[in-house]
Amino acid sequence: MSHWTGWGQWxxxxxMTLDHVVRYLLPDNWDAGWLSASLGRIAFPLFSAMVAWHGLFNTRSPLxxxxxxxxxxLIAQLPYLTMPRDGFQLNICFTLAAGLAAGSVMRDMWMHQRAPGGPSMPAGLMVASLAMLLLSWWxxxxxxxxGHLGLAMIPLYMLAFSAVRESAREAVPASPSKSLPDAAVSIxxxxPVLVTAGLMNSSTMAKAFTVATSLAVVMLATGAGRQVPRVPVPMPRRLWLAWYPGHFAAIALLLHWPR
Structure with missing residues (x-):
């Protein structure tokens, strides 16, 4: 079921790199902004989906x-700050890390409440915890x-992945009467993921690519991921960890190198 993430990494x-090259390096007269508004809008929902998936199913410690x-x-923040933008901003890794932490805490609270025979979390503590999460999000x-919509993506992905996987486990193939409720749960x-993905962008093209990416990933979680073969060339771990800060450092050198 996780084979799709190998393709997703590449x-x-x-x-992401295409988006940043178009945004920061290509002159305006090249008129390549459509690439950033189309293919460039695939990266963030895909990164969010992979982080949510691994946080749910492939790691013992999401935190x-x-x-x-x-x-x-933190390593990428310095070269990231040299990119032209209005005001101070933390890079996407902070968005992903905070979203994963919030989603994991909310999932643990939910699982704690559902544990059969176990002590339930006091209502006051749950309300206080949710209030702190909401304040931190704001x-x-x-x-x-x-921004706020980006922070919500991973918790919403985790909710969707958990719901469709649980629905699939409980489905009875011989019982057609269950297919409609299961489909309703999946939809x-x-x-929430699809609506949030659409709201993150302003242009119709950007909305279409972001929503389509999110929809494709949720469909993989419903069982289509079993049909995805392993990627022929797996992403080297060191490349995966170093690419984000490294590509910003390379863009910063090209952008600010004395001419």
Whole structure:
């Protein structure tokens, strides 16, 4: 089921790099902004989906995983700040790390409440925890890339992935009466992700690419991922970890090198 992430890594890095090269290096008279508004809009929903998937199914400690993403973001922040933009902003790794941490905390709270025979979390503690998460989301959303909507993507992906996987486990192939409720659960769980993905962009083209990417990933979670073969050339781990800060450092050198 996780084979799709091998393809996703290559696609996310390629489309992200294309977006940044068009945005920061190509002259305006090249009129290549359509690439950034189309293929460039694939990267963030794909990164968010992979982080949410690994946080749910492929790591024992989502918070430790979030910490690794945060370290990459800290390394990348200096060259990221040299990119032309209005005001201070934290790079996408901070968005991903915060989204994963929030989604993991909310999932743990939900699983704690559902544990059979176990002690439920006191209502006051749950309300206080949710209030702190909401406050953190509101404050941090003004500082990170993709803002409040970007911070919401990973928790919403985690909700959708959990719902469709649970629905698939409970499905009975011999019972057609279950197919309609299961499909309804899958659609309902995917809607918040798709709506949020659409709201993150202004142009119709950008909305279409972002929503299509999110929809494709949710469909993979419903079972289509079993049909995806392994990627022929897996992404080297060192390349995967170093590419984000490294490509910003390369762009910064090209952008600010004395001419």
């Amino acid at each position: 696609l996310a890095l390629i489309t 430790r995983y979030a910490r690794r993403i945060l370290i990459i973001g 404050v941090l959303g003004s500082w990170v890339e993709y 309902a769980s995917a809607l």
